[in-house]
Amino acid sequence: MAHPPADVPDPSAEVPEVPEAPEGSRTVLDAHDIARALTRISHELLERNKGSEDLVLLGIPTRGTHLATRLAERIARVEGTDVPTGTLDVTMYRDDLRRQPTRGPQHTALPPGGIDGKTVVLVDDVLYSGRTVRAALDAMNDLGRPATVRLAVLVDRGHRELPIRADHVGKNLPSARSERVMVRLEESDGYDVVRIAPSPGDALLHPGEGS
Amino acid sequence: MNKHLLSVDDVTPDDVATLFATAVEMHDVQHRSVKKLPALRGRTVVNLFFEDSTRTRSSFEIAGKWLSADVINVSAKGSSVSKGESLRDTVLTVAAMGVDGLVIRHMASGAAQQVSQWTDAVVVNAGDGTHEHPTQALLDAYTLTRRLGGLEGRHVAIVGDLTHSRVFRSNVALLTKLGARVTVVAPPTLMPAGVTAWSEAAGFATSYDLDAVLPTADAVMMLRVQRERMSGGFFPTAREYTVGYGLTRDRLGLLREGTPILHPGPMNRGLEIAADAADAAGSAVLDQVSAGVAVRMSVLYHLLAGEGSVA
Amino acid sequence: MSEPLVITGASVLGGEPRDLYVADGVLVDAAPAGARTIDAEGLVALPGLVDLHTHLREPGREDAETVLTGSRAAAVGGFTAVLAMANTSPVTDTAEAAERVLDLGRAAGLVDVQPVGAVTRGLEGHELAELGLMARSRARVRVFSDDGRCVHDPRVMRRALEYVRAFGGVVSQHSQDPDLAGPSACCHEGELSGRLGLPGWPGIAEETIVARDVMLARHTRSRLHVAHVSTAGSVEVLRWAKAQGIDVTAEVTPHHLLLTTDLVAGYDPVYKVNPPLRPDEDVHALREALADGTVDAVATDHAPHARHDKEHAFGDAAFGMLGLETALSVVSEVMVTSGAMGWADVARVMSQTPARIAGLEGHGGSLAVGSPAHLALVDPAAAVTVDRDASVSLSRNNPWHGRRLTGAVVATFLGGRPTVLDGALV
Numbered sequence: 001m002a003h004p005p006a007d008v009p010d011p012s013a014e015v016p017e018v019p020e021a022p023e024g025s026r027t028v029l030d031a032h033d034i035a036r037a038l039t040r041i042s043h044e045l046l047e048r049n050k051g052s053e054d055l056v057l058l059g060i061p062t063r064g065t066h067l068a069t070r071l072a073e074r075i076a077r078v079e080g081t082d083v084p085t086g087t088l089d090v091t092m093y094r095d096d097l098r099r100q101p102t103r104g105p106q107h108t109a110l111p112p113g114g115i116d117g118k119t120v121v122l123v124d125d126v127l128y129s130g131r132t133v134r135a136a137l138d139a140m141n142d143l144g145r146p147a148t149v150r151l152a153v154l155v156d157r158g159h160r161e162l163p164i165r166a167d168h169v170g171k172n173l174p175s176a177r178s179e180r181v182m183v184r185l186e187e188s189d190g191y192d193v194v195r196i197a198p199s200p201g202d203a204l205l206h207p208g209e210g211s
Numbered sequence: 212m213n214k215h216l217l218s219v220d221d222v223t224p225d226d227v228a229t230l231f232a233t234a235v236e237m238h239d240v241q242h243r244s245v246k247k248l249p250a251l252r253g254r255t256v257v258n259l260f261f262e263d264s265t266r267t268r269s270s271f272e273i274a275g276k277w278l279s280a281d282v283i284n285v286s287a288k289g290s291s292v293s294k295g296e297s298l299r300d301t302v303l304t305v306a307a308m309g310v311d312g313l314v315i316r317h318m319a320s321g322a323a324q325q326v327s328q329w330t331d332a333v334v335v336n337a338g339d340g341t342h343e344h345p346t347q348a349l350l351d352a353y354t355l356t357r358r359l360g361g362l363e364g365r366h367v368a369i370v371g372d373l374t375h376s377r378v379f380r381s382n383v384a385l386l387t388k389l390g391a392r393v394t395v396v397a398p399p400t401l402m403p404a405g406v407t408a409w410s411e412a413a414g415f416a417t418s419y420d421l422d423a424v425l426p427t428a429d430a431v432m433m434l435r436v437q438r439e440r441m442s443g444g445f446f447p448t449a450r451e452y453t454v455g456y457g458l459t460r461d462r463l464g465l466l467r468e469g470t471p472i473l474h475p476g477p478m479n480r481g482l483e484i485a486a487d488a489a490d491a492a493g494s495a496v497l498d499q500v501s502a503g504v505a506v507r508m509s510v511l512y513h514l515l516a517g518e519g520s521v522a
Numbered sequence: 523m524s525e526p527l528v529i530t531g532a533s534v535l536g537g538e539p540r541d542l543y544v545a546d547g548v549l550v551d552a553a554p555a556g557a558r559t560i561d562a563e564g565l566v567a568l569p570g571l572v573d574l575h576t577h578l579r580e581p582g583r584e585d586a587e588t589v590l591t592g593s594r595a596a597a598v599g600g601f602t603a604v605l606a607m608a609n610t611s612p613v614t615d616t617a618e619a620a621e622r623v624l625d626l627g628r629a630a631g632l633v634d635v636q637p638v639g640a641v642t643r644g645l646e647g648h649e650l651a652e653l654g655l656m657a658r659s660r661a662r663v664r665v666f667s668d669d670g671r672c673v674h675d676p677r678v679m680r681r682a683l684e685y686v687r688a689f690g691g692v693v694s695q696h697s698q699d700p701d702l703a704g705p706s707a708c709c710h711e712g713e714l715s716g717r718l719g720l721p722g723w724p725g726i727a728e729e730t731i732v733a734r735d736v737m738l739a740r741h742t743r744s745r746l747h748v749a750h751v752s753t754a755g756s757v758e759v760l761r762w763a764k765a766q767g768i769d770v771t772a773e774v775t776p777h778h779l780l781l782t783t784d785l786v787a788g789y790d791p792v793y794k795v796n797p798p799l800r801p802d803e804d805v806h807a808l809r810e811a812l813a814d815g816t817v818d819a820v821a822t823d824h825a826p827h828a829r830h831d832k833e834h835a836f837g838d839a840a841f842g843m844l845g846l847e848t849a850l851s852v853v854s855e856v857m858v859t860s861g862a863m864g865w866a867d868v869a870r871v872m873s874q875t876p877a878r879i880a881g882l883e884g885h886g887g888s889l890a891v892g893s894p895a896h897l898a899l900v901d902p903a904a905a906v907t908v909d910r911d912a913s914v915s916l917s918r919n920n921p922w923h924g925r926r927l928t929g930a931v932v933a934t935f936l937g938g939r940p941t942v943l944d945g946a947l948v
Binding site: 298321343 | 711712713714715716717718719720721722724788789790829830831832833834835836837838
C-alpha cells in the first residue's frame, strides 16, 4: 500500500485552525489540497459538459451538499453563470436501513428547473462501497429523468461492492477496509481536512460511510 | 423512541421534534409526481379497525403505501364479545399472519395498550375509545407549529365534548408537553370526571365561558359533539349548545385575524362550528388532513424502518 | 364418620395454646381413643370460615367454575360454608334450582354449599321470585339476592323486605343505581377514569341505594344486608343506620380492603370488578368500619371467569375476581398484621357473624365442646406469594398474583373431616 507523505503542512493564516490530528491518524488532504481538487473538478465538469448549460449539481447530504455548493461557486467564477444546485437525501433508499437504528431523513431540494433532461452531477465526499450512490440513483429515479448522470467525489477510497465508478475524483486514496476516512468541511465542522486513521471497531459498523 | 405509539406519553419533546422534521420531508413527498419512498419495502402493516373510520384508516393506508409497506385493512367491526372471540384471539390471529406493524382502532379505551402486550408487532394506536388518539394530536401540533411558528407559550383553546373525546386527551397532553398553554372549555356536564385535580396536576386551565377564552387564544380546536349526548342529559338542546359553546359567526369576531381553527372532523356544521368558521381564512381543517398523512408516514417510518422493529 | 382427632397446641381464636379433640365430627372434651394427632403448634384455630358471597357458576358456566371446583377453592381458603349466589344460568329463583345447587354441594362434600335465592324472577327486578317456596325447600334458603344487579325498583325492594320476614329471611342488596352507573361504566369514576377515558360510576351510585334501603328497612322493620360495601359514604350511612337501631348488616370484600382504583391504569381486566376498586380514602374507611363493627363481615365475592371472558378490552371484559383462596391471607395482612384486629375479630367477621346473618346452624361457633368440628388452622406468620397457576379454581382471574401476603390457611376441617392439610386438598 502506497503511503502519502507523512509531513503535514501548517495551516495558513487565513483558514480556520485545524485541531491536532488524533493519535494514529494522518492528514491526506489539507485545506489547500481540497481547494485545488475542487477547482480541478469544476474545470473538468465544464470541459466534459462543454460549458455549464443544462448542468445540475446534486449534493448528497451532508458534506456532498457543501461540496456541490463550492463547485457551483467555482463554476460561477469561471463561467459567470449560476449552475442550479440541489440536495438529494438518500436515507430512505439505503439498503442497510434496517440494520441500523432509524435515522430521520435529511432535506431533499431540487433546483427550480428540476432534473428532467439535465446533466446531473451527483456530488459526495467519499466514494467507498458505492451503495450510497446506488441509493442516490434510485432516489433520483423517483424525482425525474436526467439525460445524463455523472458522479463527482472528493475522495475515492476503493473497495467497491457495486459496479459504480466516479467520473471526477479529487483524490484516489488506497485504504484498508479497517481504516477510517474522515472528511471535515468548514460549513459543518469549522475547518477543512481529510484524514485517514486505523479504525477502532465502531467504524466497521458503518462501512458505507466515509466519515 | 418507544417501540409502540400507544399514547402521547410514549414520545418525548425530542421525539416529537424528530417526528416533525421527518414529517416536513414527507410533506414534500406528497407534492411529488412519484409519491413513493422505499423505506418500508417488505414490511407488512395491518390496519385493524374495530370501529369504522374512513378518514383515519385512509390516512394510515396512504402513509403506509407511500412508504412502500404492504398495507392490509382488516375490519373487525362490532364487538368481538358478541362474536364469542376474545380480543386477544382476534389480535393473535391477525399477528400470526406475519405482521410488522399493527395500526389499531377500537371503541374501548386501553385496547391498544392491551394489544401491545399480546403481540411482538409494533402497535400504533389509531384511537382507543375515549382515551387517546396520539397521531391526531401529533398532526394537530404539527399543523399548529407550522401555522404559529412554534408552540412555546402559545395559548390553545380546546372546546367541546371533552368527556367523550380522545382527541382532547391526546392533545392536552401533547400541547402542554410542547410548552403551549391550554384552556379546555365545555359545559360542566361535558368536563371529564376529576378534571379539577387533573388540570392542576397536568398544568392546563378549564373554563365554562368560551367568550372569555377566545380573545387570548392563539389557536382554537373545536371538538365534535354528538347529537346523541342530548339524550344522555349532557345538554338540553343543540340550539342551547351552539349558543354557549359553538364557534359561531359572532364568536369569530373575538378571535384575532388569522387565528388557526382546528377540527378533527367530521364536523357538525351548525352545531359546534358555524359554516363561516369552518371556511374562515384561519381554518386549518384541510391542513390537518394533509398533515395527517405526512405525520403518519413519519410515525410509521420511525417505528418500522430501522433495526429492532421487525416482529 | 370421620376419624377421631387430637389437634395439639393450637391457639384457639388467638388465645393460649391448647389441644382440641374431635370425635364423630364434634368437638369433645377429652382425647378420643385411637385419635390421629395433628400438630398445630404455632397455628391459630378458627371456626371454619363462612362466605356470604360466592359465585360458583354452576349451572351454566361450568367452564369458569363448578360447585366442585369452587368448593375446592373454598376449602383451601379455610371455608367450611359458602353461600352460592343466584346469578347462574338458569337463575336460582325456584325451590328446584336451589335444591339442585344444595345437592351439587353435598356431592362435592368439601364445604356446606348454601344456595342464595334470587329476589326477583330471572333477576329481572320486576316480579318477586318464589321466595317462600325456596325457604320451605330442602335448601332452606334464607338469603335472597339479585347480586350482579341491584333491586332498583323501590316498590319491589319494599315488598321483598316485608315478605321475607315471614320466614326470617334477609335481602342481600347489590347497591348500585343503574341510572347513575351507566351501562358502559366499568370502573370507579374519578380523576383516573377521566384521564383514562374509561366510563366510571361514582360512589354516590352505591350510596343513594344504601341510604334508600336502610330507610326502607326502617319503615318495614325488616332485616337488610348490604353486599360488598365499597365507599366511605356507604359506611357513613351504615353507621348512622345502626345508631338508629335499624336492622342492617354489611359485608366488605378482601379486595376492597386492599386494592385501589389506580390499578386499572394499565387497563388490565383482572382489576375490573363490581363494585369497582375505589380510591385510598374509601379503602381506609372500610378497614376502619370493619374493625369497629360498622361493617359486620368479610365476604369474598369470588367471581371466576373463563379466560376468554377476561381477554377483552377493559370495557368489554367481565366483572369479577377470584377471592376464596386468598381471603384469609388478605384479611390477615391488612387487619391482623397491622394490629387493627385480633384473631378473635377475624373469627367474628369471617365466620361467626356471616353464619348468623345467613342463619347457618352449626357454623360460626367458638370451637366450644359439643359443636360441629368445622375449623380452620392458620399459620399467622407464613409469608405467601400468590401464584395464580397454583389455584384450584378453574379460573385464573386472580388479582393477587405475585403479591406477598402474611398469614395462610394450613388446614381445614368440615365436621371433623380434614378437607385441607398442609395447605393442600386432602
